[in-house]
Structure formats: structure tokens, C-alpha cells
Amino acid sequence: MSTKLLLKYDHIPNINRLEVYKQHGGYASAEKAIKTMTSDAIVDEVKKSGLRGRGGAGFPTGMKWSFLAKPPGVARYLVCNADESEPGTFKDRYLMERNPHLLLEGMLCSSFALGANTSYIYIRGEYFYIVPILEKAIEDAKAAGYLGKNILGTDYNLEIYVQVGGGAYICGEETALLESLEGKRGNPRMKPPFPAVAGLWGCPTVVNNVETIASVVSILENGGDEYAKLGVGKSTGTKLISASGHINKPGVYEIELGKVSVEEFINSDEYCGGVWKGRKLKAVVAGGSSVPILPTHLILQTSDGKPRMMSYESLGEGGFATGTMLGSGGFIVMDETVNIAENLYTFNRFYHHESCGQCSPCREGTGWMEKITHSIISGHGKNSDIDLLWDIQSKIDGKTICPLGEAAAWPVASAVRHFRDDFEKLIH
Amino acid sequence: MEVKFNEAALNTANKIISRYPDGKQKSAVLPLLHLAQAEFDGWLSIPVMDYIASILTIQPIEVYEVATFYSMFNMKPVGNCLIEICHTSSCWLRGAEDLIKHIENKLNIKAGETTADGKFSLKRVECLGSCGTAPMFQIGAQYYENLTTEKVDMILDDLDKSGKRRTYFDAVDLNAHK
Numbered sequence: 252m253s254t255k256l257l258l259k260y261d262h263i264p265n266i267n268r269l270e271v272y273k274q275h276g277g278y279a280s281a282e283k284a285i286k287t288m289t290s291d292a293i294v295d296e297v298k299k300s301g302l303r304g305r306g307g308a309g310f311p312t313g314m315k316w317s318f319l320a321k322p323p324g325v326a327r328y329l330v331c332n333a334d335e336s337e338p339g340t341f342k343d344r345y346l347m348e349r350n351p352h353l354l355l356e357g358m359l360c361s362s363f364a365l366g367a368n369t370s371y372i373y374i375r376g377e378y379f380y381i382v383p384i385l386e387k388a389i390e391d392a393k394a395a396g397y398l399g400k401n402i403l404g405t406d407y408n409l410e411i412y413v414q415v416g417g418g419a420y421i422c423g424e425e426t427a428l429l430e431s432l433e434g435k436r437g438n439p440r441m442k443p444p445f446p447a448v449a450g451l452w453g454c455p456t457v458v459n460n461v462e463t464i465a466s467v468v469s470i471l472e473n474g475g476d477e478y479a480k481l482g483v484g485k486s487t488g489t490k491l492i493s494a495s496g497h498i499n500k501p502g503v504y505e506i507e508l509g510k511v512s513v514e515e516f517i518n519s520d521e522y523c524g525g526v527w528k529g530r531k532l533k534a535v536v537a538g539g540s541s542v543p544i545l546p547t548h549l550i551l552q553t554s555d556g557k558p559r560m561m562s563y564e565s566l567g568e569g570g571f572a573t574g575t576m577l578g579s580g581g582f583i584v585m586d587e588t589v590n591i592a593e594n595l596y597t598f599n600r601f602y603h604h605e606s607c608g609q610c611s612p613c614r615e616g617t618g619w620m621e622k623i624t625h626s627i628i629s630g631h632g633k634n635s636d637i638d639l640l641w642d643i644q645s646k647i648d649g650k651t652i653c654p655l656g657e658a659a660a661w662p663v664a665s666a667v668r669h670f671r672d673d674f675e676k677l678i679h
Numbered sequence: 680m681e682v683k684f685n686e687a688a689l690n691t692a693n694k695i696i697s698r699y700p701d702g703k704q705k706s707a708v709l710p711l712l713h714l715a716q717a718e719f720d721g722w723l724s725i726p727v728m729d730y731i732a733s734i735l736t737i738q739p740i741e742v743y744e745v746a747t748f749y750s751m752f753n754m755k756p757v758g759n760c761l762i763e764i765c766h767t768s769s770c771w772l773r774g775a776e777d778l779i780k781h782i783e784n785k786l787n788i789k790a791g792e793t794t795a796d797g798k799f800s801l802k803r804v805e806c807l808g809s810c811g812t813a814p815m816f817q818i819g820a821q822y823y824e825n826l827t828t829e830k831v832d833m834i835l836d837d838l839d840k841s842g843k844r845r846t847y848f849d850a851v852d853l854n855a856h857k
């Protein structure tokens with residue numbers, strides 16, 4: 252059994268209720284932070300923990316927090332990114348639905364550290380049913396003195412509000428999210444300025460993922476050094492993995508980073524429980540739809556023959572030639588019956604639908620990639636179409652305002668690189 | 680018919696607007712469009728969007744450009760039960776296309792259409808964060824997961840009997856059809 256932090260109390264009935272959450276040590280970290288620590292000391296603990304953003308990019312959280320501008324008299328904001336729309340990812344939903352107070356406690360600790368007195372949870376509109384769960388938790392926390400004015404008898408004030416989106420993957424990108432929260436279309440902004448300097452309504456803002464914020468609670472509970480003892484190298488702590496596709500036990504699993512091999516994750520009964528129907532493994536998308544897809548031999552082993560582990564570094568080993576990324580932890584498994592070109596079509600259709608339309612390479616390129624893959628899988632493709640796909644993705648990669656361009660290009664590049672056969676099989 | 684929120688909806692709208700600093704009421708546009716869609720027959724007509732603009736004291740175009748960007752807003756009438764079925768990878772891997780065909784046959788419509796009696800509309804949507812319980816669809820706020828054709832028949836027959844309009848504000852059963 253690996254160490255659990257975020258899902259430690261997942262099996263406790265009614266852990267979503269404040270009194271039950273408190274019986275299991277809930278709000279102790281917040282109490283400690285607010286009553287006994289300075290904001291700088293909290294940021295230091297988060298730095299020491301080595302925590303990296305769990306939304307997909309893996310940027311060190313403590314460092315991000317230390318970039319926050321603090322001009323006097325200007326409001327600062329913490330915005331929790333609960334947009335969770337990367338295909339294959341459903342961990343934030345799981346956490347918010349089952350343990351909303353863990354997120355709220357994390358937001359309280361983080362907002363206090365950043366000096367924010369108003370914080371927003373931006374949740375994807377499709378998760379509408381979670382809004383009352385979060386709002387009930389906010390109401391109860393407020394009644395108990397953990398939110399509102401003079402929290403725990405101090406002079407610290409904090410309000411948390413839930414904001415619903417309208418169905419747009421792009422609003423998970425942090426600057427598009429801020430635009431959306433300002434009541435606009437979700438068009439990403441040019442950076443710089445970064446949100447840490449000019450974010451929500453032009454004020455200094457930190458945007459963090461749900462899981463990142465929830466992880467702050469365990470960091471403050473035992474200290475950043477203790478947290479950093481979990482995991483391997485720069486992959487510290489634990490990570491939620493959303494496992495789906497052709498496996499016996501789809502679900503959300505918490506792993507200690509770097510301690511579980513991909514092979515064990517797929518085959519062990521503690522996790523995915525093996526490929527379904529007794530079939531063989533064909534491919535894995537290890538970190539959400541945007542990361543490169545890998546065939547069995549590359550996902551189970553790195554190029555130097557070592558077992559590939561579930562960590563940022565090990566999954567990334569080999570770069571794009573033979574490796575992939577941990578991303579958001581959306582782990583999609585495909586069995587031997589899948590034609591990867593057909594699966595790619597669902598991704599290409601997705602990115603075309605979700606491109607905001609600002610940058611021509613992305614707006615046009617995603618449309619062409621969808622059309623060409625559609626033509627191939629419906630038996631109208633030509634051999635030259637495969638090279639055309641490669642050419643188009645290479646002309647999107649790196650040429651757009653936000654990384655949705657790359658997110659759309661990498662699945663195509665990796666599918667062509669590793670599964671050219673599957674395209675050729677469909678061309679007559 | 681004059682477009683106007685009833686008192687309860689107006690109170691909700693004002694509560695939402697109070698969440699933002701003075702002068703930033705435009706931030707309420709998405710939440711208010713959701714509210715309006717639920718209050719005014721499941722879609723956003725021009726008069727409805729103009730009404731939201733007037734509440735927020737912004738230009739109508741600022742509402743139209745937002746409403747048309749986000750896929751959860753319906754720009755034309757939809758059936759009482761809008762079935763939003765996911766067709767992205769994890770659902771596709773576990774049979775979403777077969778389910779879509781099954782529903783199309785059962786309701787005698789294609790995805791993107793509404794039944795003649797106005798009870799059901801079927802819409803293909805992208806990943807709804809339910810990949811571990813695929814295939815799935817959403818009707819109003821309710822997620823229906825781990826679907827099979829038998830389950831789909833049961834769910835749709837039940838909804839057909841009640842005939843009520845479903846909205847994203849409905850109370851949900853967290854254990855339904857899991």
C-alpha cells in the first residue's frame with residue numbers, strides 16, 4: 252500500500268460533512284497556519300515540499316507563489332482551477348464531490364499565505380451538480396468561523412465563491428480562465444504580463460489546480476520537508492491518477508510519485524487491475540489527451556531498458572522520441588483491438604471543437620487534422636495524408652499564444668511516429 | 680411575453696452579482712446566462728440575452744459574444760430533456776458510438792436534433808470528466824454513468840413519463856446508475 256494523503260479519509264462515510272472532516276483532523280493545518288505562521292513561512296514550507304502544479308504543467312507551486320506581486324493597497328486573488336476538461340481526467344471532480352472541505356482548507360491556507368481576501372473556485376459548467384456541494388461546505392465552514400470575517404479570532408478575512416463556466420476546455424488555460432471569470436469569451440492572453448503581476452481584473456493573481464491546493468493541507472500538517480520525503484527526486488509527494496479505458500478497474504488512484512511502475516499500475520489489483528477481457532496492452536496515453544501516446548514497449552520501459560515509473564521524470568525520459576509526460580494524470584489504456592488512428596480522430600475532433608479561434612495555426616490546423624483523420628478512418632485517405640498530418644502538427648507546435656496548439660499537435664505527432672502502421676492499414 | 684426573472688430568480692441574480700467588486704458586475708454574465716436558460720425554456724433568445732445585458736448594465740453584444748462562445752448555452756430551442764452524450768476517447772473506447780446509434784434509433788432522431796413531440800434532444804459533447812465510468816451522458820445536472828443499452832432504455836423511459844424540463848440546477852442523485 253502506498254502512502255495516501257489526498258484520499259486518506261476517502262473511505263470514511265460522510266467525510267464531506269464538516270463535523271466528520273474535523274473528527275479526522277480537518278482544519279488543523281489551517282488553524283496552525285493562521286494562528287502560528289507568517290505568510291512567508293507558509294510559502295517556505297510549500298517551496299521545501301517540492302510540490303509541483305497538478306493541473307498539467309508541473310510548475311513548482313512555492314516558486315509561483317513567490318512571484319506574486321504585492322503592490323500596497325491592491326487586492327490579490329487566489330483562483331482555484333476546477334475546469335478539469337482534459338480528456339481522461341476526472342480526479343478534481345472526485346475530490347470536490349467527496350471531500351469538499353479538503354479543498355476549502357487548502358484554499359484557506361493558500362489564500363492566507365498569498366494575502367488574498369477573496370478567492371474563487373472556477374468550476375467547469377458541466378460539473379453543476381458539485382456547486383451545491385461546495386456551497387454547502389462554504390456555508391458550514393463560515394458558520395464554524397473558518398471563513399468570513401475575523402477567521403479563528405484573528406484579523407484575517409476570507410470569502411470563497413464558486414463560479415461556473417459554460418463548457419469550454421480552453422478556460423482551463425489560466426489566462427482564458429481569468430477572461431472567463433471577468434465575463435468574457437475564453438481567449439487566452441499574451442504573456443507577459445503573467446497573472447502573478449496582472450491577473451484577475453488586472454490584480455496580482457495565483458491560479459492553482461484543485462489537487463495542488465488540496466495538497467497544501469498535508470504539507471502544512473507535517474511540514475514541507477516531510478512531504479518532500481515522499482516521492483523520488485523532483486517528483487515529490489503523491490499524485491491522483493484518473494485511470495480509464497480498457498482496464499478492469501477504472502477509477503481515481505493516489506500514488507506516491509516514482510514508487511509505482513507503469514506496469515504495476517496497470518496490472519496490480521490495487522490499481523487498474525489489468526487490461527480487460529484478458530486482452531493485450533497496445534498503447535497508453537499517460538497524462539491526459541495532450542501528452543504523447545506510447546506503445547506498450549515504450550510505456551513499460553525507458554529507452555535504456557529500465558522499468559518506467561509513474562513520475563514526472565521517468566515518464567518524460569527519452570523526450571518526445573520515446574517518452575511522454577505525467578501531465579494531468581489522465582491515464583487512458585487501450586487494448587490490442589484499438590486502431591490508434593481511429594482513437595486519434597476523437598482527439599482531433601476535440602481540439603478542433605475547443606480551439607478558441609484566436610491563432611490561425613491552431614484554428615485552421617486543428618480543423619484540417621480532424622478532416623484528414625476522418626478521411627483516413629472512413630477509407631478515403633491517401634498515403635501522403637499521413638505526411639500531411641505530420642506537416643500540419645509541426646506548423647502548429649510552438650506557434651500559438653497558448654499551449655492548446657501543442658496540446659493538439661502532440662497526440663498527432665506521437666500517433667504518426669509510433670503507430671504509422673495503423674494509419675496505413677486504413678488506406679487502400 | 681415580457682422577459683423578466685421572477686422574484687426568486689432575481690434574488691439569486693443579485694446574490695451572484697454581489698460576489699464581485701464594485702463595477703465588475705460583468706463577471707456575472709455566465710452564471711446569469713445559466714440562470715436565464717433554466718428560467719426561460721432551456722435556451723437563450725435575443726430578448727433573454729438583452730434582458731441579461733440590461734440587468735448587468737452592459738451592451739447586448741457583450742452578452743451575445745459570450746453566449747455564443749460556450750457550448751452549454753443553447754442558441755435555439757431544445758427538448759425538455761437534452762441528452763448530452765460524450766464521444767471522446769475514453770467513452771469511445773467503451774462503446775459510446777454504439778450507444779449514440781441506439782439512442783438515435785430509439786428516439787428516431789439524429790444527434791443534433793429534437794424529437795417531434797419536443798421531449799428529447801440529443802447532442803454529442805466532448806469529455807465530461809466521467810471517463811472512469813464510461814460511457815456516459817448528462818441530462819440537466821445529472822450524470823448517468825457506466826451506461827448500457829438496457830440502462831439507457833430504463834432512464835429514457837422514466838424521463839419520458841415525467842416529461843419535466845431538466846436543468847443544470849436540478850437536485851441530483853449522487854448514486855444514480857453508478
Ligand SMILES: Cc1cc2nc3c(=O)[nH]c(=O)nc-3n(C[C@H](O)[C@H](O)[C@H](O)COP(=O)(O)O)c2cc1C
Binds near residue numbers: 304332422458
Ligand atoms: C488548453 C489548456 C487547458 C488547461 N486545462 C486545465 C484544467 O482543466 N485544469 C487545470 O488545473 N489546469 C489546466 N491547464 C493548466 C493551467 O493553464 C495552469 O497551468 C494551472 O491551472 C496552474 O495550476 P497548477 O500550477 O496548480 O497546476 C490547462 C492549460 C492549457 C494550455
Ligand code: FES
Binds near residue numbers: 771808
Ligand atoms: S471521455 Fe467521456 S467523459 Fe471523459
